[in-house]
Amino acid sequence: MNETCPRTVELSAFLDQQLEARDRERIEAHVASCVVCAAEFADLRVLRADLKALPDETLGFDLGSVVEGRLAQRPRPVPRRRPGRPLFGWLPLGVGMAASVSLGFTLGAMLTMGTGARLAPGVAAMAVFDPVAPGGLCIGLEACYARGAVR
Amino acid sequence: MRGVSDLVTPDDSEFVALARQGDHRAFAELVRRHQDRVFRFLLRMIGSRDEATDLTQDTFMKAYQALPGWRPEARFSTWLFQIARNAALDVLRRRGLAEFVPIEDALVVADPAPTPEERLGISQRLHLLEHALAQLPADHREVLLLREIEDLSYAEIAVALGVAEGTVKSRIARARAALIDTYRRDPGGHRDE
Numbered sequence: 001m002n003e004t005c006p007r008t009v010e011l012s013a014f015l016d017q018q019l020e021a022r023d024r025e026r027i028e029a030h031v032a033s034c035v036v037c038a039a040e041f042a043d044l045r046v047l048r049a050d051l052k053a054l055p056d057e058t059l060g061f062d063l064g065s066v067v068e069g070r071l072a073q074r075p076r077p078v079p080r081r082r083p084g085r086p087l088f089g090w091l092p093l094g095v096g097m098a099a100s101v102s103l104g105f106t107l108g109a110m111l112t113m114g115t116g117a118r119l120a121p122g123v124a125a126m127a128v129f130d131p132v133a134p135g136g137l138c139i140g141l142e143a144c145y146a147r148g149a150v151r
Numbered sequence: 152m153r154g155v156s157d158l159v160t161p162d163d164s165e166f167v168a169l170a171r172q173g174d175h176r177a178f179a180e181l182v183r184r185h186q187d188r189v190f191r192f193l194l195r196m197i198g199s200r201d202e203a204t205d206l207t208q209d210t211f212m213k214a215y216q217a218l219p220g221w222r223p224e225a226r227f228s229t230w231l232f233q234i235a236r237n238a239a240l241d242v243l244r245r246r247g248l249a250e251f252v253p254i255e256d257a258l259v260v261a262d263p264a265p266t267p268e269e270r271l272g273i274s275q276r277l278h279l280l281e282h283a284l285a286q287l288p289a290d291h292r293e294v295l296l297l298r299e300i301e302d303l304s305y306a307e308i309a310v311a312l313g314v315a316e317g318t319v320k321s322r323i324a325r326a327r328a329a330l331i332d333t334y335r336r337d338p339g340g341h342r343d344e
Contacts, residue, residue, distance in 0.1 A: 012323055013323075043331050044327055050277065053277060055281075058190065059186050064179035071179075072175060
C-alpha cells in the first residue's frame with residue numbers, strides 16, 4: 001500500500017456503490033492495478049458474501065395475530081377534547097360572575113345609602129361606634145352623651 | 152372507510168394510514184410483513200432468542216402507540232428498525248454490554264480442535280462469523296446488520312441511527328475492518344484458508 005492508495009472507508013463505500021461517479025472510477029482503476037488494495041477489496045467482498053449467507057432467522061409464528069389480539073384488549077383511546085370551550089361550557093361561569101357582580105352592587109348600595117337607613121332601636125342602643133371608648137371619662141362635651149339621655 | 156381486504160397490493164404507507172384510523176387488522180398485516188426482519192436484527196443485536204422474541208413484540212406495540220408520529224418521508228421499515236434498535240440498546244445497557252468488548256477477550260472458538268475439513272466447512276465458517284459478529288461493539292454490529300443483512304441504504308441507516316450519512320459511511324468501514332480482523336485471528340476464519 002502506498003500514499004496514493006484509497007483508505008478503507010473509500011473501498012468500503014465503493015463496495016456499497018455509495019461514491020460519486022468520478023471517485024468510483026478512480027477507485028476502480030486503482031483496485032485494478034494495486035495488489036494490496038485488490039486484496040483488501042476482495043476481503044470486503046468475501047465478508048459481504050459470508051454475511052449474506054448467514055442463516056435466515058425467523059420468528060416462527062404469526063406475531064400479527066398476537067399483536068392484533070393485544071390491541072383488541074386495550075381500552076379504546078379517549079378522544080382528545082377540542083381546544084376551547086363550547087358555548088354552553090361558559091354558561092355556569094357566566095351565571096356565577098353575574099351573581100357575584102349583583103351581590104357586590106347590593107352590598108355597596110347598602111353601605112353608601114346606609115346613613116338614611118333606619119336602624120332598629122335595639123341595634124342603635126348598642127352604640128358600637130360611640131366616640132368615647134367604654135369606660136372613658138367624659139368632660140362635658142355634648143357628644144359624649146347620647147342624644148336625649150339623662151345626665 | 153376502506154378495509155384491508157379492499158386493498159390489492161398496498162404499500163406500507165396505506166396500511167399505516169388505516170392503522171392510524173384504528174384498523175387493527177391493517178396493523179397486524181404490517182407486523183406480518185416486518186416481523187422476521189425486526190426479529191433477525193434484534194436476535195443478532197442481543198443474542199437471545201427468547202429476549203429477541205419479546206422485544207420484537209414490544210417493538211410493534213411501541214410502533215402502534217407511536218403511529219401518529221410517523222411521517223411518510225421515512226420508510227416504515229426504517230422507522231421500525233429505529234424503534235427496535237433503541238429497544239436493543241436498552242437491553243444491552245441493562246446488561247452492561249453496550250460498551251466495547253475487547254475482541255481478544257471475547258473471542259472464544261466453540262470447537263477447540265476442528266479438523267482441516269471441518270475448518271473448510273461452510274457451516275463452521277458461518278458459525279464463526281456469527282460468533283465474531285456477536286463480539287463486535289454494539290455500534291459496529293448494528294450498522295453492519297442494517298447494511299449487509301437488511302440492505303438499508305446509507306441514508307436509511309442514518310435515519311435509523313439518528314446520525315449523519317458521513318458517520319454511517321465511516322462506521323461501516325470501521326466495522327468491516329474490525330470484523331475482518333476478528334475473522335483473521337480466528338483459526339477457522341476464511342482469511343487463513
